[in-house]
Amino acid sequence: MAELVFFTGTMDSGKSTLALQMDYNHRAGGRLGLLFTRHDRSGEAAITSRLGLRTPAIEVTASSSFWDEVVRRRTHGEEVDYLICDEAQFYRAEQVDDLARVVDELEVDVYAFGIGTDFRARLFEGSQRLVELADRIESLQVPTLCWCGRRATHNARTVGGTMVRTGEQVVVADITGRGTLPPAGVTAQGQPVEVGYETLCRRHYMAGRTAATADVMGEGEQLLPFGE
Numbered sequence: 001m002a003e004l005v006f007f008t009g010t011m012d013s014g015k016s017t018l019a020l021q022m023d024y025n026h027r028a029g030g031r032l033g034l035l036f037t038r039h040d041r042s043g044e045a046a047i048t049s050r051l052g053l054r055t056p057a058i059e060v061t062a063s064s065s066f067w068d069e070v071v072r073r074r075t076h077g078e079e080v081d082y083l084i085c086d087e088a089q090f091y092r093a094e095q096v097d098d099l100a101r102v103v104d105e106l107e108v109d110v111y112a113f114g115i116g117t118d119f120r121a122r123l124f125e126g127s128q129r130l131v132e133l134a135d136r137i138e139s140l141q142v143p144t145l146c147w148c149g150r151r152a153t154h155n156a157r158t159v160g161g162t163m164v165r166t167g168e169q170v171v172v173a174d175i176t177g178r179g180t181l182p183p184a185g186v187t188a189q190g191q192p193v194e195v196g197y198e199t200l201c202r203r204h205y206m207a208g209r210t211a212a213t214a215d216v217m218g219e220g221e222q223l224l225p226f227g228e
């Protein structure tokens with residue numbers, strides 16, 4: 001039975017790496033699949049991992065139809081056994097419905113990867129629909145850590161180094177100080193903005209405390225060892 005699986009975790013938790021590993025393993029097992037992404041940080045139609053892997057992918061746009069893509073390819077004799085869908089938080093709800101239909105009616109496995117919530121701790125449209133429809137939801141196994149040592153659960157956005165809670169939902173950018181992107185992002189409309197992201201535990205997300213403000217912590221607050 002084909003299935004729709006949603007692999008989710010914070011930014012930088014290894015989703016794209018896992019997406020490429022899944023593709024590699026299925027391909028090695030003789031299955032054929034298609035790779036999709038939307039707004040990858042590289043600015044290209046590709047799935048890129050911070051471990052250095054990069055594989056070309058089909059760019060999903062607001063009008064893309066997964067159903068049409070699979071049916072068209074199969075009509076031309078192409079085998080399609082599975083879909084790898086990265087940055088799935090950016091997909092429209094209708095496109096996730098489409099993915100579920102591809103699973104149920106075409107018997108194609110769909111492996112979707114994405115962050116659950118945005119910088120305001122609100123579900124992205126694509127992630128919400130995946131949570132509603134997926135056969136299984138898998139959390140990434142290697143936790144990213146907050147500066148305090150706790151497991152990070154939230155994605156904070158900084159503008160010019162300061163954490164913000166308002167702004168456009170989609171601003172493509174990297175974790176501050178990591179990756180190849182400068183500390184700048186680009187909105188869905190292509191506007192440049194000075195944006196970075198940082199993964200935080202809920203406590204520090206709610207308090208608005210990023211690593212930059214850790215050295216001016218309130219009294220009584222201590223760095224915690226990993227796991228607590």
Ligand SMILES: Nc1ncnc2c1ncn2[C@@H]1O[C@H](COP(=O)(O)OP(=O)(O)O)[C@@H](O)[C@H]1O
Pocket residue numbers: 009010011012013014015016017018048049050051142144
């Ligand atoms: N130099 C490195 N050495 C070991 N692991 C690394 C290195 N760089 C990145 N990683 C791993 O890659 C993960 C990020 O993978 P990636 O697939 O880009 O994440 P995501 O798609 O979730 O944003 C990090 O959490 C870390 O585990």
Ligand SMILES: Cc1cn([C@H]2C[C@H](O)[C@@H](COP(=O)(O)O)O2)c(=O)[nH]c1=O
Pocket residue numbers: 010011012015016039040041114115117118119120155156157169170171172173174197
């Ligand atoms: C929290 C948040 C993130 N984004 C963007 C930033 C990155 O380009 C991607 C996430 O990429 P990753 O592979 O999971 O690291 O999403 C955004 O546009 N809006 C947000 O609120």
